[in-house]
Amino acid sequence: NAGVTQTPKFQVLKTGQSMTLQCAQDMNHNSMYWYRQDPGMGLRLIYYSASEGTTDKGEVPNGYNVSRLNKREFSLRLESAAPSQTSVYFCASHFNRAGLDEQYFGPGTRLTVT
Amino acid sequence: KNEVEQSPQNLTAQEGEFITINCSYSVGISALHWLQQHPGGGIVSLFMLSSGKKKHGRLIATINIQEKHSSLHITASHPRDSAVYICAVNLPGNAGKSTFGDGTTLTVKP
Numbered sequence: 333n334a335g336v337t338q339t340p341k342f343q344v345l346k347t348g349q350s351m352t353l354q355c356a357q358d359m360n361h362n363s364m365y366w367y368r369q370d371p372g373m374g375l376r377l378i379y380y381s382a383s384e385g386t387t388d389k390g391e392v393p394n395g396y397n398v399s400r401l402n403k404r405e406f407s408l409r410l411e412s413a414a415p416s417q418t419s420v421y422f423c424a425s426h427f428n429r430a431g432l433d434e435q436y437f438g439p440g441t442r443l444t445v446t
Numbered sequence: 447k448n449e450v451e452q453s454p455q456n457l458t459a460q461e462g463e464f465i466t467i468n469c470s471y472s473v474g475i476s477a478l479h480w481l482q483q484h485p486g487g488g489i490v491s492l493f494m495l496s497s498g499k500k501k502h503g504r505l506i507a508t509i510n511i512q513e514k515h516s517s518l519h520i521t522a523s524h525p526r527d528s529a530v531y532i533c534a535v536n537l538p539g540n541a542g543k544s545t546f547g548d549g550t551t552l553t554v555k556p
Contacts, residue, residue, distance in 0.1 A: 365543070365544075372548075373548065374448070374450075374532070374546040374547055374548045374549060375532070375534075375544075375546040376546075377543060377544075380543055390543070422488075422489060424489075433476070433477040433479075433494045433496070433536065434491060434494055435479055435481075435491050435494075435534075435544065436491065437481075437488055437489035437490070437491070438488070439487075439488040440488055440489075
């Protein structure tokens with residue numbers, strides 16, 4: 333199992349450019365999440381997908397869109413990047429069954445918007 | 447006020463010391479997670495708790511549901527334990543969404 337994978341690991345964008353962050357998990361988890369982490373702040377939920385075909389806004393969804401392409405993949409798109417979106421982005425998947433409740437995180441994407 | 451409060455915010459210890467990091471939360475939860483994040487690194491889930499106590503190697507996590515409080519203990523601390531430790535809670539029926547504390551930065555000096 334590769335767990336949760338993210339691409340790219342690093343990205344620099346100019347203001348106004350667009351890009352898609354890719355996330356995939358091979359653990360057959362139903363739930364997937366996109367978080368951002370900023371210095372001095374905790375992880376904040378951008379969007380989540382409780383199951384294939386569904387997506388919902390989290391705490392800080394403005395400026396982002398998501399797509400749950402299939403059970404494995406959950407992508408995050410920045411249509412017009414802004415410097416305020418400079419952050420580290422983490423994708424995660426969640427497993428909850430028979431008393432087990434586990435989260436697995438991807439390695440993160442470090443995004444800089446100039 | 448954050449629903450999840452961690453203390454201390456920063457902690458420096460000497461190698462070998464016993465370390466305690468605390469997490470308090472203000473809502474009913476279905477589960478609490480302790481996560482570890484090394485500098486520049488990814489996030490690893492250490493424990494999931496819904497009651498009682500769990501132990502893994504030198505790490506021990508406890509939770510008191512009535513008091514809405516959890517602690518993470520590290521015995522015989524080592525410099526490689528230096529990391530940010532994050533407490534996260536899942537609310538019941540909330541599709542596994544977590545609310546995170548701001549983290550405790552632990553530095554263990556040799």
